[in-house]
Amino acid sequence: xxxxxxxxxxxxxADLRTLDNVALHEACLAAGGASGGGVxxxxxxxxxxxxxxxxxxxxxxxxxxxxxxxxGERLTKLRIPLKILETPRFDGVPKALLKLxxxxxxxxxxxxxxxxxxxxxxDEAVIEAFEDAGLKTRRFTDQVVxxxxxxxxxxxxxxxxxxxxxxxWESIWHEEGMPPVRPEPQKQAxxxxxxxxxxxxxxxxxxxxxxxxxxxxxxxxxxxxxxxxISARLDAYKDERDFPxxxxxxxxxxxxxxxxLSPRQCFAAAYEANGExxxxxxxxAVHWMQELVWREFYKHVLIAFPRVCKGRSFRPEYDTMPWxxxxxxxxxxxxxxTGYPIVDAGMRQLAQTGWMHNRLRMIVAMFLSKHLxxxxxxxxxxxxxRLIDGDLAQNNGGWQWSASTGTDAAPYFRIYNPTTQGLxxxxxxxxxxxxxxxxxxxxxxxxxxxxxAGGLFEALDYPKPIVENKAGRERAIEMFKxxxxxx
Numbered sequence: 001x002x003x004x005x006x007x008x009x010x011x012x013x014a015d016l017r018t019l020d021n022v023a024l025h026e027a028c029l030a031a032g033g034a035s036g037g038g039v040x041x042x043x044x045x046x047x048x049x050x051x052x053x054x055x056x057x058x059x060x061x062x063x064x065x066x067x068x069x070x071x072g073e074r075l076t077k078l079r080i081p082l083k084i085l086e087t088p089r090f091d092g093v094p095k096a097l098l099k100l101x102x103x104x105x106x107x108x109x110x111x112x113x114x115x116x117x118x119x120x121x122x123d124e125a126v127i128e129a130f131e132d133a134g135l136k137t138r139r140f141t142d143q144v145v146x147x148x149x150x151x152x153x154x155x156x157x158x159x160x161x162x163x164x165x166x167x168x169w170e171s172i173w174h175e176e177g178m179p180p181v182r183p184e185p186q187k188q189a190x191x192x193x194x195x196x197x198x199x200x201x202x203x204x205x206x207x208x209x210x211x212x213x214x215x216x217x218x219x220x221x222x223x224x225x226x227x228x229x230i231s232a233r234l235d236a237y238k239d240e241r242d243f244p245x246x247x248x249x250x251x252x253x254x255x256x257x258x259x260x261l262s263p264r265q266c267f268a269a270a271y272e273a274n275g276e277x278x279x280x281x282x283x284x285a286v287h288w289m290q291e292l293v294w295r296e297f298y299k300h301v302l303i304a305f306p307r308v309c310k311g312r313s314f315r316p317e318y319d320t321m322p323w324x325x326x327x328x329x330x331x332x333x334x335x336x337x338t339g340y341p342i343v344d345a346g347m348r349q350l351a352q353t354g355w356m357h358n359r360l361r362m363i364v365a366m367f368l369s370k371h372l373x374x375x376x377x378x379x380x381x382x383x384x385x386r387l388i389d390g391d392l393a394q395n396n397g398g399w400q401w402s403a404s405t406g407t408d409a410a411p412y413f414r415i416y417n418p419t420t421q422g423l424x425x426x427x428x429x430x431x432x433x434x435x436x437x438x439x440x441x442x443x444x445x446x447x448x449x450x451x452x453a454g455g456l457f458e459a460l461d462y463p464k465p466i467v468e469n470k471a472g473r474e475r476a477i478e479m480f481k482x483x484x485x486x487x
Contacts, residue, residue: 006030007037007191009106010080011044011097013114015142015259016067017219018074018184022140027110028078028185030138038191040104041075041082043068044096047203048088053118054392055384058209059354060257061202063217063388066210067258069198070218079188081195090122094129101135104193108135112142112259115302116392117309144296145179145263146172148303151296158304160314162408165300166293170279178276181268214353215254215388222255223265230269237284244345244357245430250288253389254355256295266292298397301407308396311377313405321405321483323375332466333368334382339465341432341439341448342422343367348435354388357431363421365402370415371472373479376403404480412480415473422448438462 008027015021024041031039050056072082083104085096101109109130114120127137141147151169152158159165201207229250233240240248255261267289271278274285302309313319332338336347346360356364361383369376380399384390400406404414426432429447433440438461439447446453451464 005037006032006108007104007106008039009097009101009104009109010039010041011109011111012041012071012082013043013111013119013259014257015112015262016043016064016071017222017260017262018071018078019219019223020181020183020262020265021112021259022142022182023110023112023138025182025185026138026140028188030108030110031188034187034189036189037107038189038193039078039080040100040106040191040193041080042097042100043082043084044093045084045086045199045202046089046093047086047205049090049118050202051204053089055381055390056205057354057384057386057388057390058206059211059386059388060390061205062207062210063215063254064258065198065200065202065207066212066217067260070220070260072195072198074184074219076195077187078185079190081191081193082198083193084196084198086199090118091125093122094125097126098129098133098135101130102133104191106135108138110138110140112140114143115148115299117302117306142262143259144299145169145267146296148300151300158300159297160301160305160407162294162297165297166290169293169296173278178268178271179264181262181264209354211354211388214355217260219255219260222252222261225252225255226250226261226266226269230273233284234270234273234288235282235284238287239284241287242359242425243431244349244360245426245428245434249358251355253391253394257389257391263292263295294397295394298393301397302393305407308400308406309392314400314407315405315409318405318483321375322479324373326372326374329372329466330368330374330378332463333364333372333374333379336436337463337466338367339451339463340367340418340422341429341436341450342426343418345426345432345435350383350386352435354386356387359421359425361398362402363416363418365399366410366416367418369399369403370476371418371467371469373472373476376400376405413477415476417469417473419448419469436462 008031010024010027027039031037075082083100087093087096130137240246252261270285270289274281279286305314308314336344338344343364346356346364350356365379368374368379376399380395383395401409404410404412432447439450442450450457450460450462
């Protein structure tokens with residue numbers, strides 16, 4: 001390589017796109033474009049870590065492979081070869097990355113920050129290894145709009161409640177303006193390095209769980225889905241988002257999780273559609289952007305309160321909550337056999353599609369942690385093992401909110417009545433009957449309370465409720481009250 005010419009290594013992680021990728025943009029600039037030293041891309045596969053410690057779902061692992069294939073094709077057009085490294089766990093990543101950098105004559109590694117504690121420790125080890133070898137590392141903020149730690153109270157403290165966090169977040173937006181959305185890089189200099197084939201499988205994961213019909217891979221599909229949502233459903237979002245039978249949500253979470261889409265792209269699209277207004281204008285646009293800020297909030301929580309990355313309650317007083325143990329009821333919940341149709345529909349949707357409507361996530365999580373009074377961590381883990389959009393910050397935040405153990409959580413006495421929730425958000429049972437077809441012959445309220453349908457219920461292959469609503473609610477409230485008195 002000519003003297004003074006730089007070659008960079010772009011380390012992809014949860015940012016599988018070429019558009020609006022901060023680290024990729026900077027890596028290409030540092031490499032000098034078409035007349036420079038070139039860029040080499042790499043993705044590290046860590047099957048044991050993902051499977052045994054992070055509880056990744058089969059469908060998520062398969063989705064990542066499909067997104068890598070799409071990414072590899074786009075990178076090839078930019079003359080950037082994509083290399084694939086495999087090491088069982090994160091502790092093997094520094095050595096493997098450093099060897100690749102040396103083999104490819106790269107001067108520096110570029111990457112976007114991740115905020116989970118294991119990922120942060122891995123990144124620190126990579127930085128140390130590269131520095132010891134005389135190579136540079138460059139890290140960037142990409143998963144969130146504003147760097148964690150930059151949104152703080154006047155006293156310099158991290159926020160633990162969403163609403164004041166959002167107000168401060170919005171004030172920073174107004175002060176600094178909308179963050180730039182970066183274009184795809186230009187073609188880079190040829191490196192003479194061949195890209196690796198994307199593997200068909202990842203050891204330990206079942207690749208038969210693919211749902212390509214529901215979740216086509218790649219940033220092209222992600223952008224198409226975003227544009228469709230903005231043009232057709234954004235304005236009605238606030239009114240329709242809670243009704244699972246309606247296509248009222250964006251369904252972009254899988255693409256945000258693997259990074260086929262950036263949060264800046266989402267904000268920019270909604271902001272522009274709303275006449276460049278963040279907190280005024282279309283009720284639907286404002287509410288959707290506020291939901292995106294929830295996503296930001298939970299990422300910031302990971303940095304400010306790392307205990308939530310370690311299976312701990314955000315509120316320490318609930319670490320020793322005496323949750324019940326009942327394997328039979330937990331299995332019934334997992335399999336969608338609780339006798340509460342709206343709960344069962346949600347759990348079966350998760351099993352069949354790898355995704356669940358957000359209203360249902362709250363209903364089923366509250367049912368497990370309140371009505372059954374089973375440890376919320378059981379549900380959190382089950383979700384991660386099934387969700388295509390499994391993300392520690394969002395999943396943990398949602399579960400702890402529902403269980404009343406988390407930051408800005410629902411008060412412990414706020415307990416959704418699953419029957420009432422079904423009647424309110426799926427009155428005619430369209431959603432329920434899609435996933436619980438054995439109830440399709442019932443009408444009206446009977447769909448939501450089949451056990452009260454007399455002889456009709458006896459003919460159904462459907463279980464009776466595994467817990468009575470009032471009894472489950474009262475038990476949970478009493479347990480939380482007792483816990484509070486003991487502290």
